[in-house]
Amino acid sequence: MFCRYQKTDELFKRLITVFVVGMIKIHPSTRFKRSLRMYMDHAAAAPMDKRVKKAMEPYWTENFGNPNAIYKEGLIARNAVETAREDIAKILGARAKEIIFTNGGTESDNLAILGIAREAKQNFSRFTLPRNGAGSDASQNFASLPLLVPHIITTKFEHHAVLNSCKRLEKEGFEVTYLDVGKEGVINPKDVAKALRPETILVSIMYANNEIGTVQPIREIAKAIRDFKKKGVIGVAKQNFSRFTLPRNGAGSDASQNFASPRLSAAFPLFHTDACQAPGYLDINVERLGVDLMTINGSKIYGPKGIGLLYAKNGIKLEPLLYGGEQERKLRPGTENVPAIAGLAEALKIADQDREKESMRLVKLRDYFINRLLGEIPKTVLNGHSAERLPNNINVSILDAEGESIVLYLDEAGVACSTGSACTSESLEPSHVILAIGKPHAYAHGAMRFSLGRSTTKKDIDYVMKVLPDIIKKLRMFSPVNIKI
Amino acid sequence: MADVDKWVYSSVVKDHFMRPRGFLLGEPKEGEFDSYGEVGSLACGDIIKVWIKVDKETDKIKDFKWQTWGCATAIASASAFAEMIMKNNGMKVEEAMNIKPKDIADYLGGLPARKFHCSILADKAFKKAVENYGNKK
Numbered sequence: 001m002f003c004r005y006q007k008t009d010e011l012f013k014r015l016i017t018v019f020v021v022g023m024i025k026i027h028p029s030t031r032f033k034r035s036l037r038m039y040m041d042h043a044a045a046a047p048m049d050k051r052v053k054k055a056m057e058p059y060w061t062e063n064f065g066n067p068n069a070i071y072k073e074g075l076i077a078r079n080a081v082e083t084a085r086e087d088i089a090k091i092l093g094a095r096a097k098e099i100i101f102t103n104g105g106t107e108s109d110n111l112a113i114l115g116i117a118r119e120a121k122q123n124f125s126r127f128t129l130p131r132n133g134a135g136s137d138a139s140q141n142f143a144s145l146p147l148l149v150p151h152i153i154t155t156k157f158e159h160h161a162v163l164n165s166c167k168r169l170e171k172e173g174f175e176v177t178y179l180d181v182g183k184e185g186v187i188n189p190k191d192v193a194k195a196l197r198p199e200t201i202l203v204s205i206m207y208a209n210n211e212i213g214t215v216q217p218i219r220e221i222a223k224a225i226r227d228f229k230k231k232g233v234i235g236v237a238k239q240n241f242s243r244f245t246l247p248r249n250g251a252g253s254d255a256s257q258n259f260a261s262p263r264l265s266a267a268f269p270l271f272h273t274d275a276c277q278a279p280g281y282l283d284i285n286v287e288r289l290g291v292d293l294m295t296i297n298g299s300k301i302y303g304p305k306g307i308g309l310l311y312a313k314n315g316i317k318l319e320p321l322l323y324g325g326e327q328e329r330k331l332r333p334g335t336e337n338v339p340a341i342a343g344l345a346e347a348l349k350i351a352d353q354d355r356e357k358e359s360m361r362l363v364k365l366r367d368y369f370i371n372r373l374l375g376e377i378p379k380t381v382l383n384g385h386s387a388e389r390l391p392n393n394i395n396v397s398i399l400d401a402e403g404e405s406i407v408l409y410l411d412e413a414g415v416a417c418s419t420g421s422a423c424t425s426e427s428l429e430p431s432h433v434i435l436a437i438g439k440p441h442a443y444a445h446g447a448m449r450f451s452l453g454r455s456t457t458k459k460d461i462d463y464v465m466k467v468l469p470d471i472i473k474k475l476r477m478f479s480p481v482n483i484k485i
Numbered sequence: 486m487a488d489v490d491k492w493v494y495s496s497v498v499k500d501h502f503m504r505p506r507g508f509l510l511g512e513p514k515e516g517e518f519d520s521y522g523e524v525g526s527l528a529c530g531d532i533i534k535v536w537i538k539v540d541k542e543t544d545k546i547k548d549f550k551w552q553t554w555g556c557a558t559a560i561a562s563a564s565a566f567a568e569m570i571m572k573n574n575g576m577k578v579e580e581a582m583n584i585k586p587k588d589i590a591d592y593l594g595g596l597p598a599r600k601f602h603c604s605i606l607a608d609k610a611f612k613k614a615v616e617n618y619g620n621k622k
Contacts, residue, residue: 400554401554402530402531402554402556402559404556405555405556405560408493409503412503421530421556422529422530423530423555423556423557423558423600423604424556426599428599430530440527441527441528441529442527442528442530445527445530477508478508478509478510478552478553478560479552479553479554480523480532480534480552480554481527481554483527
């Protein structure tokens, strides 16, 4: 080297140049370099917002107290938890005491569904018990009633946290109706109305589907349930429930007291929605939505993982999943996750502030992306309604190529996204969502989800559209499949 | 620290998946192969089709080509199988018939357990091709 560069300063200049060029190459702000990632799986996990991290910061080592302690450290922690609860309640249009903190969306869904069902069963069980020799006034009345099996309504394309909770309840003797979701992946409120029965205790329908992003008409469904309840009190349900709802002066038996509660007929069916994908883009005011229970979690909204909440309207009784201390009104025992709770509140605040602006920005990018995918890659079809969908969700089936292969080729090219293919699931089952919208298995195996986020720009999409068509060409080159659309 | 550069499958699987060898481009020409075999289904998510040309004198496989629609391991195992049987100018049919899924998995440096049954289909497609070849003879 010294032979080529006679002067030391020339070598120095050269070294500086190499260094600067090298820095540009590896600096994260330089786009389209191999080392840089295009993250397009925000529906799976969103990067935690720096403001959220800051809001959590004081509650790790500095204010570490147990919120249940009565001395100063405890009070500081308690204040953090209750302030977060109030802030969240304000955003949801709820009361602070209606917010139950959990460890995430799955737990909230489980608590809502299993909690409502197991609590309600305590009332229902008296119907199904053999009544030999039961002498109470109430039981004699009920002996003539038909056997009622508590009933739940949900949909075929719910998140597994809801579906598998319902399947568990079927094993426990509950009846579950899994509603069809139609070709566009949007529930018809009339189908909900038709499925309602006097013994329906719960309807659980997601706000926005996590795979195809379709937004469900939650308000209309809530109205259908309200209408049913109104009709039910004076109509059908009266035949079954009238004995429960009448005040029973002087009835002293245990059973009659349970049944005397008007809640059984008036409150049921309750309406739960899993809104994990919603807060960044949709109205999550529980009053306006008309829901009784709502699931939200942290990691999908740029908050921390391992935190979620269940909104449960005042007066709703739940059987807890866990038993322990008296935290969260005994519905979720265990020392509160103080930093994560503070983080969840901050994440929701930011989501609430940015909702409109970010939605408008992403809708444009979403439609641009979808148009390019459908236009530039042959044999590609959109999954789910084109407009009634989350601003950040793109889900297409790319035929004659398989999803896991596409994900891995894209990963090599620096793009992170997900697929409905069976290959990536532990169970080796393809996406139940794509099957639920009536598409054949091959469409599920080739289903690709790109979920955009706050960092996504048009350039990112252009980059994907630069690499993806060639990847598909390559995979189709050695594919023996030729599906007719 | 976990190795972040480590791939979800072995480096050999990755190599065969990213640079698959021995596949057939387009449709086979008339008389190019003696027979073919196909296994898998659209429902399962993996389909593999293989073509063979056999030297009638020596019973050696003169040519073997494949096409695969499926996950990374399905593609990689087809590519690996092609490489295994075409080594040293082609294996004898009888010898190639003895290749078991485990041999392919070992050749690939191991596969996740759940991938083993569903995605190693090359050997089965090959056996079908040989069966078809036998019927033709």
